[in-house]
Amino acid sequence: MKVSANFDNKTLYLYPIGELDHHGAKKAMVTIESRIDLSLPRECILDMRHVTFMDSSGIAVILKTMRLVNEAGGRLTVENVPAQAMRVIDAAGIDRIVQISALTKE
C-alpha cells in the first residue's frame, strides 16, 4: 500500500491509498515510520480519504502511528475517514483515545 506524504509548516500529512488490511498495513507502516522519523512533526494528520477498505489491521496502524507521533512530541489527528472504515473504528472504540473525524461528502 502506498502512502503519500507531505510536510508543511511543522505538520506532516499522511495519505494511505488503497486497501488498509494486514497486507497493506505492513507496507504502509514502513513509509509512515520513516516519514515521522524524518520530520518529527508537531502535528500529524492521517488523512484516510483514499482508503477504499480498512479492517482491524488499520486500527493497529492508527494506534502505532499515534504512539510514534507522541514519542516525537507531536499530536495525531485522523481525518476524512470513509464510512466503512468508520464502522471498524466505532466497533474498536478508539475514538476515545485518538481524535477522529469522518469524511463528509458534499
Add this chain to the structure above:
Amino acid sequence: MKEINAVTLKFLSRSANEGFARASAAAFAAQLDPTLDELGDIKTAVSEAVTNCIVHAYPDSIGVITMKMRIFEDNSLEITVKDSGVGIPDIEQALTPLFTTGGDDRSGMGFTIMDSFMDKLKVKSVQGRGTSVTMRRRISVRAGRK
C-alpha cells in the same frame, strides 16, 4: 433451512489473498442484493477471519485456508473460514476484546468486529489441528427488489 447455493474456495495463507477472499465473498453475496453497508460488513468480517489464519494459524509457514460460503432461503449468508494451523488454546479468552498474542501489529479486535458485524459467530478449534470460524448474516429484503 434450505440451502440455495454454495461455493468452496481453497487458497494459500498469503497476505495477498486477503483482498481475494473479500472480493470473492462480495461477489457471492451479491446474489442477495445487499446494501453497500451490508457488503462492507461482510467484507470486513471475512477479512478478519482470513487474516487470523494468515497471521496466527500459520505463523511461520504457508498453509491452506478453506472458505465455504452458503446462501439459504431466508436470504441469509453463512461463511466458514477454516485452517489446519496451530489452533486456539482458550477460545473464550481469544474472543475477549483487546486480547491478542500478536504484539503491536495487532489490536485484538478481530473477533469483536466479526461478532458485531455478523448476526452469529461460532468458533471451533483443536490445538495443533486447526480452527474454524462460522459466521452468519441475514440480508434484509428491500422493497422494490427484483
